[in-house]
Amino acid sequence: MTDFAQLAEDIAREAGDMLLAKRPTMSGVVATKSSPTDVVTALDRASEELIRSRVRAARPGDRFLGEEGGEHGGSSGVRWIVDPIDGTVNFLYGLPDWAVSIAVEVNGEIVAGVVNVVPRGEVFTAELGEGAWLGGERLRCNTGVPLSRALVATGFGYGAERRAVQGEVVAAVLPRVRDIRRGGSCAVDLCSVAAGRVDAYYERGVNHWDFAAAGLVAAEAGAGLGGLHGRPPNSDLLLCAAPGLFEELHDLLVTLDPERDG
Numbered sequence: 001m002t003d004f005a006q007l008a009e010d011i012a013r014e015a016g017d018m019l020l021a022k023r024p025t026m027s028g029v030v031a032t033k034s035s036p037t038d039v040v041t042a043l044d045r046a047s048e049e050l051i052r053s054r055v056r057a058a059r060p061g062d063r064f065l066g067e068e069g070g071e072h073g074g075s076s077g078v079r080w081i082v083d084p085i086d087g088t089v090n091f092l093y094g095l096p097d098w099a100v101s102i103a104v105e106v107n108g109e110i111v112a113g114v115v116n117v118v119p120r121g122e123v124f125t126a127e128l129g130e131g132a133w134l135g136g137e138r139l140r141c142n143t144g145v146p147l148s149r150a151l152v153a154t155g156f157g158y159g160a161e162r163r164a165v166q167g168e169v170v171a172a173v174l175p176r177v178r179d180i181r182r183g184g185s186c187a188v189d190l191c192s193v194a195a196g197r198v199d200a201y202y203e204r205g206v207n208h209w210d211f212a213a214a215g216l217v218a219a220e221a222g223a224g225l226g227g228l229h230g231r232p233p234n235s236d237l238l239l240c241a242a243p244g245l246f247e248e249l250h251d252l253l254v255t256l257d258p259e260r261d262g
Helices: 003-026 041-056 087-094 158-174 186-194 208-220 247-258
Strands: 029-032 039-041 062-068 070-072 078-086 099-106 109-117 122-127 131-134 153-154 180-181 200-203 222-224 238-241
Touching: 003 041, 003 078, 003 099, 003 109, 003 122, 003 131, 041 078, 041 099, 041 158, 041 238, 078 087, 078 186, 078 238, 087 131, 099 186, 099 208, 109 208, 109 247, 122 186, 122 208, 131 208, 153 158, 153 186, 153 208, 158 180, 158 247, 186 208, 186 222, 200 247, 208 222, 208 238, 238 247
Parallel strands: 062 078, 153 180, 153 200
Antiparallel strands: 029 039, 062 070, 078 099, 099 109, 109 122, 122 131, 200 238, 222 238
8 A cells, every 4th residue: 555545544544533432522513505404513624624634744745625624735746635524414413324535636646545434434445556445355346237227326416406406317317227325425425336335326516525535446446437428527417337337327317417407
């Protein structure tokens, strides 16, 4: 494991331990973002500050992009991309699908990713060209699954108009697949594709910090990752599945115009 990957894993584990220890007393909502349902807890901020301080101590010249605190300077060509709690609503309600997500980007390319799914005690890791791993086991996504037999994960945005469209899209997808799952964390869903727990995932409105680490995990497990019409992963629409299924789901989604908001 490279120094980047090891440092990311060590910090993600430390942040996860802190969150578990403090959740009983510090899990209340302290702010909202894009809507009243898009919440921030005190521990989102505490987790990001812990991660940023550890990165700064170990690598003071690196840039840092966090969901809660924005981007901070550095000129080394290395950027740390962090979601301190991906799945904050799950965290708030005591549901198990939330994670600490840390990616390392070098000259614009993600080279290491760690997703610590804290309640489950699972730490997913990946390095560019070195595979994706969980507890010493190399991960491979499911292959050879047709769309009609695919278990597909998705998620929903926070605005009412966008949710209405997403409801229309998922209603059209559902009859064409085995079933739909909605876990509530982009990072966990992408790792679930990598581990073969679902066959595919798509969602509109995710941010770079949501998928930077887990996207590498999925890609290193053999999954395709991208947007519509050949675009790279982006907030308009993120799609992840094994080759073959990726194209089938992509082509279905294109007919449904999932990037509209009303």
